[in-house]
Amino acid sequence: MSxxxxxxxxxxxxxxxxxxxPEDLALRLESTLQSITEMAADELQEWELSxxxxxxxxxxxxxxxxxxxxxGVALVLLRARHRSNTSSGGFGGAREAxxxxxxxxxxxxxxxxxxx
Amino acid sequence: xxxxxxxxxxSGNPGxxxxxxxxxxxxxxxxxxxxxxxxxxxxxxxxxxxxxYRVGNHHDAEDLTEQTFLQAYRHFERAQRESRGRPLRPWLxxxxxxxxxxxxxxxxxxxxxxxDESTTLVAPHTTEQLVEGREELARVLSGVRRLPEDRRExxxxxxxxxxxxxxxxxxxxxxxxxxxxxxxxxxxxxxxIVDE
Numbered sequence: 454m455s456x457x458x459x460x461x462x463x464x465x466x467x468x469x470x471x472x473x474x475p476e477d478l479a480l481r482l483e484s485t486l487q488s489i490t491e492m493a494a495d496e497l498q499e500w501e502l503s504x505x506x507x508x509x510x511x512x513x514x515x516x517x518x519x520x521x522x523x524x525g526v527a528l529v530l531l532r533a534r535h536r537s538n539t540s541s542g543g544f545g546g547a548r549e550a551x552x553x554x555x556x557x558x559x560x561x562x563x564x565x566x567x568x569x
Numbered sequence: 570x571x572x573x574x575x576x577x578x579x580s581g582n583p584g585x586x587x588x589x590x591x592x593x594x595x596x597x598x599x600x601x602x603x604x605x606x607x608x609x610x611x612x613x614x615x616x617x618x619x620x621x622y623r624v625g626n627h628h629d630a631e632d633l634t635e636q637t638f639l640q641a642y643r644h645f646e647r648a649q650r651e652s653r654g655r656p657l658r659p660w661l662x663x664x665x666x667x668x669x670x671x672x673x674x675x676x677x678x679x680x681x682x683x684x685d686e687s688t689t690l691v692a693p694h695t696t697e698q699l700v701e702g703r704e705e706l707a708r709v710l711s712g713v714r715r716l717p718e719d720r721r722e723x724x725x726x727x728x729x730x731x732x733x734x735x736x737x738x739x740x741x742x743x744x745x746x747x748x749x750x751x752x753x754x755x756x757x758x759x760x761x762i763v764d765e
Contacts, residue, residue: 469622474617
């Protein structure tokens with residue numbers, strides 16, 4: 454039985470010859486894949502544009518702006534307060550303290566905005 | 570092609586190339602599409618041959634082939650990443666295998682289109698034209714149809730598609746050893762059927 458195997462395998466290979474796909478199948482498939490690719494690209498572009506037209510999609514950027522702004526203000530105040538605490542002048546009058554605070558605020562704001 | 574060659578991507582076959590050796594980087598869409606196009610051209614005949622011998626007629630084989638490549642397209646990037654340069658043909662054949670199983674299952678549920686497995690497999694198909702005048706080959710083909718599904722599939726992969734044991738094992742989700750035994754038993758059983 455095992456000696457006959459190579460012959461039998463040859464027979465099997467002949468019986469199960471590869472089958473060529475019809476030509477129109479290849480064309481049809483290529484055109485389907487092409488249209489899927491184009492549709493996906495169009496949809497993505499359309500989605501990005503329409504997403505920013507919808508006010509519901511403005512919430513996240515607006516929230517990010519508010520949160521970032523709040524953190525910035527807090528940082529400015531914190532630094533200004535730190536400077537006023539470490540300055541040697543002590544209690545040199547309300548006017549002087551207010552002027553110094555205003556100067557510090559201006560300086561820290563410029564730093565945060567990138568004017569370094 | 571040995572494992573090392575597969576991993577280094579030295580094969581000229583696009584489906585077997587090592588272009589996916591960089592799993593962490595995402596490829597541009599155009600490059601992915603071009604690579605899929607290469608894969609499709611390289612393996613259209615394999616998938617169609619498998620589908621044809623599996624379902625037994627050209628109409629369903631065309632549908633199955635089309636569905637296989639559409640499904641493959643959807644998951645191509647991930648398959649490339651996870652294959653780490655190994656050939657993608659077993660993955661394609663596995664998709665076709667699963668879709669064929671779904672096809673039979675769906676049709677078995679719908680009495681309006683009563684095509685059960687045995688009906689399809691005894692239906693005449695044009696492969697018989699290829700073996701016209703060769704009674705022996707016709708007997709072999711008829712014997713293949715009578716084999717259990719897993720043995721029949723293994724023989725189709727080995728002899729119609731020329732897949733090696735490792736590829737067949739990956740397509741069937743078995744170990745290399747189990748696949749070798751499966752093919753050996755399939756050939757033996759078929760010999761017995763043909764000699765009857």
